[in-house]
Amino acid sequence: MDNVLEVRNLSKSFPGFQLKDVSFTLPKGYIMGLIGPNGSGKTTTIKLILNMLRRDGGAVKILGMDNIADEKAVKEELAVVFDSNYFCGDWTVAQTETAVSGFYKKWNAERFHQLLKRFGIDPAKKVKDLSRGMQMKLMLACAFSYGAKLLILDEPTSGLDPVSRDELLTVLSEYIEDGERSVLFSTHITGDLERAADYITYINCGSLFFTGGKDEFVDSFRIVKGGLNDLTGELRKRLIGLRTHPTGFEALMRTEELENLRRTGRGGRMAGGTAADDLTVEPATIDEIVVFTSKTGTF
Amino acid sequence: MNETLKAARLDFFLLRPYWKTICFSIAVPLVYTSVARSLVSGISFAMCMLGIISSYTFAVSEKNGMERLYGVLPVARRHLVFGRYLLIGLMGFLALVFSLISHMAVLRALAETVEVWEIATSAVMGILGYTVYVVFQVPGYYKFGTVGGKMFQFIPVTGYLLTLLLLPRVDPDSPVLAAVLGQPALLIAAVVLLCVLAYLASVGISVRILRNKEI
Incomplete structure:
Protein backbone atom coordinates (compact mmCIF):
# COMPACT_ATOMS: atom_id res chain seq x y z
CA MET A 1 0.00 0.00 0.00
CA ASP A 2 1.61 3.20 -1.21
CA ASN A 3 -0.98 5.76 -0.21
CA VAL A 4 -1.19 6.86 3.39
CA LEU A 5 -4.30 8.91 2.78
CA GLU A 6 -7.01 8.46 0.17
CA VAL A 7 -9.88 10.92 -0.01
CA ARG A 8 -12.61 10.10 -2.51
CA ASN A 9 -15.51 12.38 -3.46
CA LEU A 10 -15.72 13.90 -0.01
CA SER A 11 -18.80 16.08 0.38
CA LYS A 12 -20.31 18.10 3.17
CA SER A 13 -22.98 20.76 3.20
CA PHE A 14 -23.45 23.58 5.67
CA PRO A 15 -25.87 26.46 5.34
CA GLY A 16 -24.05 28.77 2.93
CA PHE A 17 -21.13 26.47 2.18
CA GLN A 18 -20.65 23.19 0.39
CA LEU A 19 -17.60 20.98 0.06
CA LYS A 20 -18.08 19.19 -3.24
CA ASP A 21 -16.52 15.90 -4.33
CA VAL A 22 -13.02 16.53 -3.04
CA SER A 23 -10.64 13.72 -3.99
CA PHE A 24 -6.90 13.39 -3.49
CA THR A 25 -4.29 10.88 -2.40
CA LEU A 26 -1.17 11.33 -0.33
CA PRO A 27 1.62 8.82 -1.02
CA LYS A 28 3.79 7.41 1.72
CA GLY A 29 6.86 9.45 2.60
CA TYR A 30 5.75 12.83 1.25
CA ILE A 31 4.45 16.19 2.40
CA MET A 32 1.27 17.49 0.84
CA GLY A 33 0.19 21.09 1.14
CA LEU A 34 -3.54 21.66 1.43
CA ILE A 35 -4.04 25.19 0.24
CA GLY A 36 -6.79 27.64 -0.44
CA PRO A 37 -8.01 30.99 0.79
CA ASN A 38 -9.79 31.41 4.12
CA GLY A 39 -13.17 29.68 4.09
CA SER A 40 -12.29 27.52 1.10
CA GLY A 41 -12.88 24.22 2.91
CA LYS A 42 -9.42 23.20 4.16
CA THR A 43 -10.40 22.82 7.81
CA THR A 44 -13.69 21.16 6.85
CA THR A 45 -11.72 18.61 4.80
CA ILE A 46 -9.39 17.95 7.75
CA LYS A 47 -12.28 17.62 10.20
CA LEU A 48 -13.98 15.17 7.86
CA ILE A 49 -10.77 13.16 7.65
CA LEU A 50 -10.68 13.12 11.46
CA ASN A 51 -14.40 12.24 11.68
CA MET A 52 -15.00 15.36 13.73
CA LEU A 53 -17.65 16.29 11.17
CA ARG A 54 -20.08 13.82 9.62
CA ARG A 55 -19.60 13.54 5.89
CA ASP A 56 -22.54 13.71 3.51
CA GLY A 57 -20.79 11.57 0.94
CA GLY A 58 -17.50 10.07 -0.12
CA ALA A 59 -14.89 7.98 1.62
CA VAL A 60 -11.65 8.49 3.51
CA LYS A 61 -9.04 5.79 3.89
CA ILE A 62 -6.04 6.19 6.13
CA LEU A 63 -3.37 3.48 5.82
CA GLY A 64 -6.01 1.44 4.01
CA MET A 65 -8.50 1.71 6.89
CA ASP A 66 -11.84 3.50 6.82
CA ASN A 67 -11.69 6.61 8.98
CA ILE A 68 -15.09 5.87 10.56
CA ALA A 69 -15.33 2.08 10.72
CA ASP A 70 -11.75 1.76 11.99
CA GLU A 71 -11.64 5.09 13.82
CA LYS A 72 -9.69 3.90 16.86
CA ALA A 73 -7.02 2.06 14.87
CA VAL A 74 -6.76 5.00 12.48
CA LYS A 75 -6.26 7.50 15.29
CA GLU A 76 -3.49 5.39 16.81
CA GLU A 77 -1.57 6.06 13.58
CA LEU A 78 -2.60 9.66 13.19
CA ALA A 79 -1.22 12.81 14.80
CA VAL A 80 -2.81 16.21 14.52
CA VAL A 81 -1.54 19.70 15.22
CA PHE A 82 -4.02 22.54 15.07
CA ASP A 83 -3.41 26.26 14.75
CA SER A 84 -3.85 26.71 18.50
CA ASN A 85 -3.22 24.65 21.60
CA TYR A 86 -5.79 21.96 22.49
CA PHE A 87 -4.41 20.89 25.85
CA CYS A 88 -5.69 22.19 29.18
CA GLY A 89 -3.87 25.45 29.86
CA ASP A 90 -3.63 24.69 33.58
CA TRP A 91 -1.72 21.45 33.00
CA THR A 92 2.02 21.43 33.21
CA VAL A 93 3.85 19.91 30.27
CA ALA A 94 4.57 16.81 32.40
CA GLN A 95 0.89 16.51 33.37
CA THR A 96 -0.06 16.80 29.71
CA GLU A 97 2.05 13.74 28.97
CA THR A 98 0.47 11.82 31.87
CA ALA A 99 -3.04 12.72 30.74
CA VAL A 100 -2.57 11.89 27.06
CA SER A 101 0.01 9.10 26.95
CA GLY A 102 -2.37 6.44 28.33
CA PHE A 103 -4.43 6.58 25.15
CA TYR A 104 -1.59 5.44 22.90
CA LYS A 105 -0.25 1.88 22.93
CA LYS A 106 3.02 2.95 21.31
CA TRP A 107 3.69 6.00 23.48
CA ASN A 108 7.44 6.46 23.92
CA ALA A 109 8.12 8.54 27.05
CA GLU A 110 11.84 8.66 26.35
CA ARG A 111 11.22 10.07 22.88
CA PHE A 112 8.78 12.63 24.32
CA HIS A 113 11.37 13.89 26.81
CA GLN A 114 14.06 14.00 24.12
CA LEU A 115 11.76 16.15 22.01
CA LEU A 116 10.98 18.44 24.93
CA LYS A 117 14.70 18.90 25.42
CA ARG A 118 15.27 19.54 21.75
CA PHE A 119 12.44 22.06 21.57
CA GLY A 120 13.56 23.71 24.82
CA ILE A 121 10.27 23.07 26.61
CA ASP A 122 10.39 23.01 30.41
CA PRO A 123 8.29 20.02 31.65
CA ALA A 124 7.38 21.93 34.80
CA LYS A 125 5.92 24.87 32.93
CA LYS A 126 2.17 25.28 32.55
CA VAL A 127 0.83 24.98 29.01
CA LYS A 128 -0.83 28.40 29.21
CA ASP A 129 2.54 29.97 30.10
CA LEU A 130 4.18 28.65 26.93
CA SER A 131 4.42 30.93 23.93
CA ARG A 132 2.31 30.12 20.88
CA GLY A 133 5.33 28.64 19.15
CA MET A 134 6.17 26.50 22.19
CA GLN A 135 2.57 25.28 22.44
CA MET A 136 2.77 24.22 18.82
CA LYS A 137 6.04 22.41 19.56
CA LEU A 138 4.39 20.66 22.53
CA MET A 139 1.64 19.40 20.23
CA LEU A 140 4.35 18.24 17.82
CA ALA A 141 6.28 16.52 20.63
CA CYS A 142 3.13 14.60 21.57
CA ALA A 143 2.43 13.85 17.91
CA PHE A 144 5.94 12.43 17.38
CA SER A 145 5.94 10.34 20.56
CA TYR A 146 3.75 7.46 19.45
CA GLY A 147 5.09 6.77 15.98
CA ALA A 148 2.16 8.19 14.04
CA LYS A 149 2.35 7.40 10.33
CA LEU A 150 0.37 10.43 9.20
CA LEU A 151 0.74 13.92 10.61
CA ILE A 152 -2.01 16.40 9.84
CA LEU A 153 -1.31 20.06 10.49
CA ASP A 154 -4.10 22.60 10.27
CA GLU A 155 -2.58 26.04 9.70
CA PRO A 156 0.19 25.46 12.26
CA THR A 157 2.32 28.36 11.05
CA SER A 158 -0.30 31.09 11.28
CA GLY A 159 0.80 33.41 14.04
CA LEU A 160 4.32 31.98 14.26
CA ASP A 161 7.41 34.09 13.76
CA PRO A 162 9.72 33.24 10.82
CA VAL A 163 12.23 31.44 13.10
CA SER A 164 9.56 29.12 14.55
CA ARG A 165 8.15 28.51 11.08
CA ASP A 166 11.57 27.57 9.80
CA GLU A 167 12.09 25.21 12.76
CA LEU A 168 8.74 23.56 12.08
CA LEU A 169 9.60 22.95 8.43
CA THR A 170 12.93 21.42 9.43
CA VAL A 171 11.17 19.12 11.88
CA LEU A 172 8.66 18.07 9.23
CA SER A 173 11.43 17.25 6.76
CA GLU A 174 13.09 15.08 9.41
CA TYR A 175 9.78 13.42 10.21
CA ILE A 176 9.34 12.04 6.70
CA GLU A 177 13.00 11.11 6.29
CA ASP A 178 12.45 7.38 6.77
CA GLY A 179 10.00 7.30 3.84
CA GLU A 180 7.32 5.65 5.96
CA ARG A 181 5.57 8.74 7.26
CA SER A 182 3.63 11.49 5.55
CA VAL A 183 2.36 14.97 6.31
CA LEU A 184 -0.80 16.77 5.23
CA PHE A 185 -0.13 20.42 5.84
CA SER A 186 -2.98 22.90 5.55
CA THR A 187 -1.89 26.49 5.28
CA HIS A 188 -2.55 29.77 3.57
CA ILE A 189 1.08 30.81 4.07
CA THR A 190 2.15 29.21 0.83
CA GLY A 191 5.76 30.28 1.18
CA ASP A 192 6.14 27.40 3.64
CA LEU A 193 5.00 24.96 0.98
CA GLU A 194 7.45 26.26 -1.63
CA ARG A 195 10.11 24.89 0.67
CA ALA A 196 8.57 21.79 2.20
CA ALA A 197 5.76 20.32 0.09
CA ASP A 198 6.07 17.63 -2.56
CA TYR A 199 2.39 17.65 -3.47
CA ILE A 200 -0.29 20.31 -3.52
CA THR A 201 -4.03 20.01 -3.13
CA TYR A 202 -5.77 23.26 -3.83
CA ILE A 203 -9.36 23.79 -2.71
CA ASN A 204 -11.33 26.91 -3.48
CA CYS A 205 -14.97 27.67 -2.66
CA GLY A 206 -15.40 24.04 -1.52
CA SER A 207 -14.25 22.54 -4.82
CA LEU A 208 -11.04 20.81 -5.72
CA PHE A 209 -9.03 22.90 -8.18
CA PHE A 210 -5.84 20.95 -8.34
CA THR A 211 -4.16 17.96 -6.78
CA GLY A 212 -0.78 16.68 -7.83
CA GLY A 213 2.93 17.43 -7.69
CA LYS A 214 4.00 20.86 -6.50
CA ASP A 215 6.32 21.42 -9.46
CA GLU A 216 3.58 20.41 -11.88
CA PHE A 217 1.25 22.86 -10.13
CA VAL A 218 3.70 25.74 -10.29
CA ASP A 219 4.70 24.95 -13.88
CA MET B 1 -13.78 -0.70 30.20
CA ASN B 2 -10.16 0.14 29.79
CA GLU B 3 -11.02 3.03 27.50
CA THR B 4 -13.65 4.27 29.94
CA LEU B 5 -11.04 4.34 32.68
CA LYS B 6 -8.64 6.24 30.43
CA ALA B 7 -11.35 8.78 29.66
CA ALA B 8 -12.21 9.10 33.36
CA ARG B 9 -8.51 9.58 34.10
CA LEU B 10 -8.29 12.34 31.50
CA ASP B 11 -11.28 14.07 33.12
CA PHE B 12 -9.66 13.66 36.52
CA PHE B 13 -6.65 15.53 35.18
CA LEU B 14 -8.98 18.27 33.99
CA LEU B 15 -10.25 18.73 37.53
CA ARG B 16 -6.88 18.41 39.22
CA PRO B 17 -5.96 22.10 38.98
CA TYR B 18 -9.26 22.90 40.73
CA TRP B 19 -8.98 20.51 43.68
CA LYS B 20 -8.81 23.34 46.22
CA THR B 21 -12.06 24.82 44.91
CA ILE B 22 -13.68 21.40 44.96
CA CYS B 23 -12.54 20.69 48.54
CA PHE B 24 -13.73 24.13 49.61
CA SER B 25 -17.14 23.54 47.98
CA ILE B 26 -17.54 20.25 49.83
CA ALA B 27 -16.38 21.77 53.13
CA VAL B 28 -18.64 24.84 53.08
CA PRO B 29 -21.81 22.84 53.91
CA LEU B 30 -20.17 21.88 57.22
CA VAL B 31 -20.74 25.46 58.33
CA TYR B 32 -24.35 25.21 57.31
CA THR B 33 -24.78 21.95 59.27
CA SER B 34 -23.23 23.49 62.35
CA VAL B 35 -25.73 26.36 62.16
CA ALA B 36 -28.84 24.43 61.07
CA ARG B 37 -27.94 21.38 63.19
CA SER B 38 -29.59 19.11 60.63
CA LEU B 39 -27.71 16.26 58.99
CA VAL B 40 -30.28 15.82 56.20
CA SER B 41 -30.19 19.42 55.03
CA GLY B 42 -26.39 19.58 55.45
CA ILE B 43 -25.86 16.51 53.28
CA SER B 44 -28.38 17.79 50.74
CA PHE B 45 -26.45 21.06 50.59
CA ALA B 46 -23.15 19.21 50.15
CA MET B 47 -24.54 17.14 47.28
CA CYS B 48 -26.02 20.28 45.74
CA MET B 49 -22.54 21.86 45.79
CA LEU B 50 -21.08 18.76 44.20
CA GLY B 51 -23.87 18.76 41.65
CA ILE B 52 -22.74 22.24 40.63
CA ILE B 53 -19.15 20.99 40.40
CA SER B 54 -20.22 18.31 37.91
CA SER B 55 -20.16 21.04 35.27
CA TYR B 56 -16.43 21.67 35.83
CA THR B 57 -15.18 19.04 33.37
CA PHE B 58 -17.37 20.57 30.67
CA ALA B 59 -16.39 24.12 31.56
CA VAL B 60 -12.66 23.36 31.63
CA SER B 61 -12.67 21.48 28.34
CA GLU B 62 -14.80 24.18 26.72
CA LYS B 63 -12.56 26.97 28.01
CA ASN B 64 -9.48 25.27 26.59
CA GLY B 65 -11.02 24.24 23.27
CA MET B 66 -10.34 20.61 24.15
CA GLU B 67 -13.08 19.18 21.96
CA ARG B 68 -10.36 19.08 19.30
CA LEU B 69 -8.21 16.90 21.58
CA TYR B 70 -11.19 14.58 22.15
CA GLY B 71 -11.64 14.43 18.39
CA VAL B 72 -8.04 13.35 17.88
CA LEU B 73 -7.64 10.79 20.68
CA PRO B 74 -8.00 7.11 19.75
CA VAL B 75 -11.08 6.56 21.88
CA ALA B 76 -14.72 6.06 20.92
CA ARG B 77 -17.05 8.91 21.77
CA ARG B 78 -19.23 6.65 23.92
CA HIS B 79 -16.23 5.85 26.12
CA LEU B 80 -15.64 9.56 26.64
CA VAL B 81 -19.20 9.77 27.94
CA PHE B 82 -18.86 6.64 30.11
CA GLY B 83 -15.62 8.01 31.55
CA ARG B 84 -17.20 11.33 32.43
CA TYR B 85 -20.15 9.69 34.19
CA LEU B 86 -17.81 7.33 35.98
CA LEU B 87 -15.75 10.19 37.36
CA ILE B 88 -18.80 12.24 38.30
CA GLY B 89 -20.40 9.22 39.98
CA LEU B 90 -17.21 8.39 41.85
CA MET B 91 -16.84 11.96 43.02
CA GLY B 92 -20.43 11.89 44.26
CA PHE B 93 -19.86 8.67 46.18
CA LEU B 94 -16.65 9.91 47.82
CA ALA B 95 -18.20 13.28 48.63
CA LEU B 96 -21.22 11.57 50.19
CA VAL B 97 -19.05 9.32 52.39
CA PHE B 98 -16.84 12.25 53.40
CA SER B 99 -19.85 14.48 54.06
CA LEU B 100 -21.68 11.88 56.14
CA ILE B 101 -18.64 11.31 58.35
CA SER B 102 -17.62 14.97 58.66
CA HIS B 103 -21.14 16.32 59.19
CA MET B 104 -21.85 13.69 61.86
CA ALA B 105 -18.58 14.60 63.56
CA VAL B 106 -19.55 18.29 63.56
CA LEU B 107 -22.97 17.52 65.03
CA ARG B 108 -21.45 15.23 67.65
CA ALA B 109 -18.96 17.97 68.54
CA LEU B 110 -21.93 20.29 69.02
CA ALA B 111 -23.47 17.70 71.35
CA GLU B 112 -26.26 16.91 68.91
CA THR B 113 -27.67 13.41 68.75
CA VAL B 114 -27.68 11.81 65.32
CA GLU B 115 -30.21 9.05 64.95
CA VAL B 116 -29.75 6.09 62.61
CA TRP B 117 -32.83 7.11 60.60
CA GLU B 118 -31.30 10.52 60.08
CA ILE B 119 -28.12 8.99 58.70
CA ALA B 120 -30.13 6.70 56.40
CA THR B 121 -32.41 9.52 55.26
CA SER B 122 -29.43 11.81 54.64
CA ALA B 123 -27.66 9.17 52.58
CA VAL B 124 -30.77 8.41 50.55
CA MET B 125 -31.55 12.10 50.03
CA GLY B 126 -27.94 12.76 49.10
CA ILE B 127 -27.80 9.92 46.57
CA LEU B 128 -31.18 10.71 45.05
CA GLY B 129 -30.52 14.44 44.93
CA TYR B 130 -27.11 14.03 43.33
CA THR B 131 -28.48 11.53 40.83
CA VAL B 132 -31.25 13.92 39.79
CA TYR B 133 -28.75 16.80 39.46
CA VAL B 134 -26.33 14.74 37.37
CA VAL B 135 -28.76 12.90 35.10
CA PHE B 136 -30.44 16.11 34.02
CA GLN B 137 -27.37 18.35 33.90
CA VAL B 138 -24.87 16.24 31.99
CA PRO B 139 -26.90 15.64 28.80
CA GLY B 140 -27.71 19.37 28.85
CA TYR B 141 -24.02 20.25 28.93
CA TYR B 142 -23.26 17.78 26.14
CA LYS B 143 -26.00 19.33 24.04
CA PHE B 144 -25.53 23.03 24.76
CA GLY B 145 -22.15 23.37 26.50
CA THR B 146 -21.75 25.15 29.82
CA VAL B 147 -22.33 28.61 28.38
CA GLY B 148 -25.33 27.72 26.22
CA GLY B 149 -26.63 25.37 28.89
CA LYS B 150 -26.21 27.79 31.80
CA MET B 151 -29.77 27.06 32.90
CA PHE B 152 -28.77 23.50 33.75
CA GLN B 153 -26.49 24.86 36.48
CA PHE B 154 -29.59 25.96 38.35
CA ILE B 155 -30.84 22.39 38.71
CA PRO B 156 -28.84 21.60 41.89
CA VAL B 157 -29.80 24.89 43.56
CA THR B 158 -33.46 24.41 42.62
CA GLY B 159 -33.31 20.84 43.89
CA TYR B 160 -31.76 21.92 47.14
CA LEU B 161 -34.31 24.69 47.69
CA LEU B 162 -37.10 22.21 47.03
CA THR B 163 -35.53 19.88 49.59
CA LEU B 164 -35.46 22.70 52.13
CA LEU B 165 -39.07 23.51 51.34
CA LEU B 166 -40.35 19.96 51.59
CA LEU B 167 -38.16 18.69 54.42
CA PRO B 168 -39.99 20.46 57.29
CA ARG B 169 -43.23 18.94 56.02
CA VAL B 170 -41.98 15.41 56.57
CA ASP B 171 -43.24 14.01 59.82
CA PRO B 172 -40.52 11.89 61.45
CA ASP B 173 -43.27 9.85 63.11
CA SER B 174 -45.14 9.29 59.89
CA PRO B 175 -46.17 5.64 59.41
CA VAL B 176 -45.15 5.82 55.76
CA LEU B 177 -41.63 6.94 56.66
CA ALA B 178 -41.50 4.34 59.42
CA ALA B 179 -42.58 1.66 56.94
CA VAL B 180 -40.00 2.76 54.39
CA LEU B 181 -37.21 2.95 56.93
CA GLY B 182 -38.41 -0.28 58.49
CA GLN B 183 -37.43 -2.12 55.31
CA PRO B 184 -33.82 -0.96 54.87
CA ALA B 185 -32.93 -3.68 52.35
CA LEU B 186 -35.92 -2.80 50.20
CA LEU B 187 -35.16 0.90 50.52
CA ILE B 188 -31.55 0.45 49.45
CA ALA B 189 -32.58 -1.80 46.55
CA ALA B 190 -35.21 0.71 45.40
CA VAL B 191 -32.80 3.64 45.62
CA VAL B 192 -30.06 1.73 43.80
CA LEU B 193 -32.47 0.58 41.08
CA LEU B 194 -33.88 4.04 40.61
CA CYS B 195 -30.41 5.59 40.39
CA VAL B 196 -29.10 2.93 38.00
CA LEU B 197 -32.09 3.39 35.69
CA ALA B 198 -31.76 7.16 35.78
CA TYR B 199 -28.02 7.00 35.06
CA LEU B 200 -28.55 4.50 32.22
CA ALA B 201 -31.13 6.75 30.58
CA SER B 202 -28.92 9.81 31.02
CA VAL B 203 -25.81 8.05 29.70
CA GLY B 204 -27.78 6.80 26.69
CA ILE B 205 -28.99 10.31 25.87
CA SER B 206 -25.50 11.79 26.31
CA VAL B 207 -23.91 9.14 24.06
CA ARG B 208 -26.49 9.88 21.41
CA ILE B 209 -25.91 13.62 21.69
CA LEU B 210 -22.12 13.30 21.49
CA ARG B 211 -22.25 10.78 18.65
CA ASN B 212 -24.27 13.19 16.54
CA LYS B 213 -22.31 16.24 17.59
CA GLU B 214 -20.02 17.89 15.07
CA ILE B 215 -16.89 19.35 16.57
Missing part, protein backbone atom coordinates in the same frame (compact mmCIF):
# COMPACT_ATOMS: atom_id res chain seq x y z
CA SER A 220 1.05 24.93 -14.96
CA PHE A 221 0.83 28.69 -14.67
CA ARG A 222 2.67 31.80 -15.69
CA ILE A 223 2.31 35.41 -14.73
CA VAL A 224 1.65 37.43 -17.84
CA LYS A 225 2.22 41.18 -17.96
CA GLY A 226 1.76 43.67 -20.74
CA GLY A 227 0.61 47.08 -21.79
CA LEU A 228 -3.05 48.00 -22.03
CA ASN A 229 -2.78 47.98 -25.83
CA ASP A 230 -1.91 44.28 -25.69
CA LEU A 231 -5.06 43.45 -23.78
CA THR A 232 -7.34 42.28 -26.54
CA GLY A 233 -10.68 40.58 -26.10
CA GLU A 234 -9.17 37.30 -27.23
CA LEU A 235 -6.41 37.56 -24.65
CA ARG A 236 -8.81 38.52 -21.86
CA LYS A 237 -10.64 35.21 -22.31
CA ARG A 238 -7.43 33.33 -21.61
CA LEU A 239 -6.33 35.30 -18.55
CA ILE A 240 -7.14 34.35 -14.98
CA GLY A 241 -7.66 37.02 -12.30
CA LEU A 242 -6.84 39.96 -14.56
CA ARG A 243 -5.58 43.10 -12.82
CA THR A 244 -5.27 46.32 -14.74
CA HIS A 245 -3.45 49.46 -13.73
CA PRO A 246 -2.85 52.78 -15.56
CA THR A 247 0.19 51.49 -17.41
CA GLY A 248 -0.78 47.93 -18.17
CA PHE A 249 -2.08 44.65 -16.82
CA GLU A 250 -0.99 41.49 -15.09
CA ALA A 251 -2.74 38.17 -14.85
CA LEU A 252 -2.27 34.47 -14.50
CA MET A 253 -2.32 32.26 -17.53
CA ARG A 254 -2.16 28.53 -17.96
CA THR A 255 1.21 27.58 -19.40
CA GLU A 256 -0.63 25.39 -21.88
CA GLU A 257 -2.65 28.38 -23.10
CA LEU A 258 0.50 30.41 -23.44
CA GLU A 259 2.13 27.68 -25.50
CA ASN A 260 -0.97 27.51 -27.69
CA LEU A 261 -0.82 31.25 -28.11
CA ARG A 262 2.79 31.02 -29.16
CA ARG A 263 1.95 28.27 -31.64
CA THR A 264 -0.93 30.12 -33.32
CA GLY A 265 -0.38 31.66 -36.72
CA ARG A 266 1.69 34.74 -37.51
CA GLY A 267 4.09 34.11 -34.61
CA GLY A 268 1.39 33.84 -32.02
CA ARG A 269 -0.51 36.93 -33.11
CA MET A 270 -4.21 36.75 -32.15
CA ALA A 271 -7.17 38.49 -33.66
CA GLY A 272 -6.72 42.04 -32.45
CA GLY A 273 -2.98 42.00 -32.92
CA THR A 274 -1.42 40.76 -29.64
CA ALA A 275 1.49 38.38 -30.00
CA ALA A 276 2.68 36.13 -27.17
CA ASP A 277 6.14 37.52 -27.67
CA ASP A 278 4.88 41.04 -26.88
CA LEU A 279 3.97 39.95 -23.35
CA THR A 280 6.26 39.66 -20.35
CA VAL A 281 6.02 36.14 -18.99
CA GLU A 282 7.29 35.19 -15.52
CA PRO A 283 7.09 32.03 -13.43
CA ALA A 284 4.22 32.05 -10.93
CA THR A 285 4.57 31.34 -7.22
CA ILE A 286 2.00 29.24 -5.32
CA ASP A 287 0.89 32.44 -3.62
CA GLU A 288 0.26 34.15 -6.94
CA ILE A 289 -1.64 31.17 -8.32
CA VAL A 290 -3.88 31.14 -5.24
CA VAL A 291 -4.40 34.91 -5.32
CA PHE A 292 -5.21 35.13 -9.03
CA THR A 293 -7.44 32.05 -9.16
CA SER A 294 -9.29 33.11 -6.00
CA LYS A 295 -10.17 36.41 -7.65
CA THR A 296 -12.18 34.74 -10.35
CA GLY A 297 -13.19 31.57 -8.58
CA THR A 298 -12.42 29.76 -11.83
CA PHE A 299 -9.49 27.82 -13.04
